[in-house]
Amino acid sequence: MKKYLKTLIILTLIVAATFSFSQTLVQIKQRGKLLVGTEPTFPPFEFVDESNQIVGFDLDIANELAKRLGVKVEVVSLPFDSLIPALQQGKVDMVIAGMTITEDRAKVVDFSKPYFEANQAIVVRKDGNFRPQSLEELIGKKIAVQLGTTGDLIATDVKGIEVVRFQRFTDAFLELQNGRVDAVVLDEAPAKAYVKKFPKFILSKVVDTGETYGVAVRKGNKELLNFVNQTLDIMRASGTYNKIIDKWFE
Amino acid sequence: MDALMELFKNFPFLLLGAWETLKLTAFSVGIGVILGTFIGMGRLSKIKLISYPCTIYVEFLRGTPLLVQISLIYFGLPQLGIQLAPYPAAIVALGLNSGAYIAEIVRAGIQSIPKGQYEASRSLGLTHWQTMRYIILPQAFRNILPALGNEFITLTKDSSLASVIGVSELMRSGQFVISRTFQTFSIYFGIAFIYFLMTFVISRIVRYIERRMATA
């Protein structure tokens, strides 16, 4: 056990050293790794595939960023509500996690230009006859959301909706299936993928919230932010962006 | 049927997570036993400067949720300039936590040894530490083996909380599979089954060691 403990301590120190605060581009290059925080349970933006690789639309963007820095992406996989704290504590250089740009979040992190336009979907059971066409129709009902997501935020904003929060949206769907909630509110893309796989659910309405996803960096990290914005511009101009869109959204 | 197929298909993936869970638990129990032995002895010290901090340690760690401790070590320590990656952070948190519970087990184990054993050893000229090492702890450990086995099992299950800081142990591996396959129930069932299998095997091993030691 002594040997293990020693190994562990050394390992810890090495890892601590590699993971130490470093935000500037020079430091990222020196480290050779771009630390990207994400919650890979959100297909097709980020998920773990059969060969245990974290892949998805967001990862392709991350890879593009890393490529231009001459480094490799290292994914730090965390629950969604832990991503911003991880960014603030210097655990990651940036968060790319299908994260909607909101006023509240923008107070604590800096967002890049929007890289994806997403709306919120209201999903219900097909066998019922409840087909809400707006958030207001959910007043007096019970809905399930993924903790800390936009679905959570906009539903919580409407008075009279009882919101049940889960760490993962799949758990929210289980709740809907079990009849304990009347609807699930979540981002359009994963909602479509899920409903496609399970026809017992139906996408009742896509609420046009005009929301957009952004890459989050630590507050005040202008250098990194500019680099991300620049890269996004180049990707759109070069067609790389459209290629990635086609790859993940057909 | 679809659900079962997905479970079978992803079972090897879950087993990889289970292997991580076992490693995480073994490391943590290792730290816990070493820490718990010293803290447990410390709590029984007549010197208040030793016993009080040990008591505070045990009370604090037993009195706060493990989930909070894990989050504190991962997200809180950077405030002090200590950056731990998820895996080491989880081992530290689980090790510190089990150290507190094992300290109580060790303390009870030491107290279960008749005072005469200590006195006989000291009367032969052995020091306090020699007495602990050769006389008290070997007997205490034999007595507390079942309790230590329970702690190992508890920690195997509690290690699932490391998923909140992104450690890819069994629970989190299962969540990955669910997000890919959307098969919530069958995958959770698979996870539960593997946890049960692990704890069952551990409890059998502990019982086997117990029996071997009883006849030794």
Added chain:
Amino acid sequence: MMDLLHNEDNQNGKEITIKIENLVKRFGNLEVLKGINLEVKKNEAIVVIGPSGGGKSTLLRCINRLEEYQDGHIYLESIDVEKLDVNTLRARIGMVFQLFNLFPHMTVLKNLTLAPIKVKKIPENEAIEKAKNLLTQVGLVDKMDAYPEQLSGGQKQRVAIARALMMDPEVMLFDEPTSALDPELVGEVLDTMKKLAESGMTMIVVTHEMGFARDVADRIVFINNGIVEEEGKPEEVLKNPQKPRTKEFLRRIL
């Protein structure tokens, strides 16, 4: 057993091995020893008698500092025991307990060799030789690989005596060594102690065995209520006690 003892310079029992001066011991408000004075000469066997709760065991435990005391002094060969390293002191004083206190997780042989190896740093093979020798003398060499639970009470206590002798103590303390034994097993332990006394070991024995006191003791000390009430040769104290309390005690016990 003579050859194993520390009495190369036998001086006819004149030299004082242990001297106790005005010893006071309190447990909280309870004063258990109220000023004990006692001298034990070299090669002398002292038997301490007295009613339960009178402080006999506490006195023994103060001598090797298993108990701390509040006042007075204890000298081992003219040196205040408080000035000695406590582990060195204990290595020089053997103690035998009422409940044997053998180490149950070790064989008889291990019970004997642990302290000499760890405390005196004697090589293991030497310690084993010595242990076999002592076990032969207490008649238990065939039990050396047995565990304590496989022994009778009398055998356990003989092993405990041998264990204490392994350290070549200058003094042996016996704290009611036969009180926990079945009556038929008392004899074998007392015989071992008698042989030890005859070999010249300095001994302080707390016991209720009056036959042993009469036959073996050089001196009997009667302790009652925390003080030495009376002391003297066995025939004097047992046959012709001077103090009323001694008389009363002996009348009840004999």
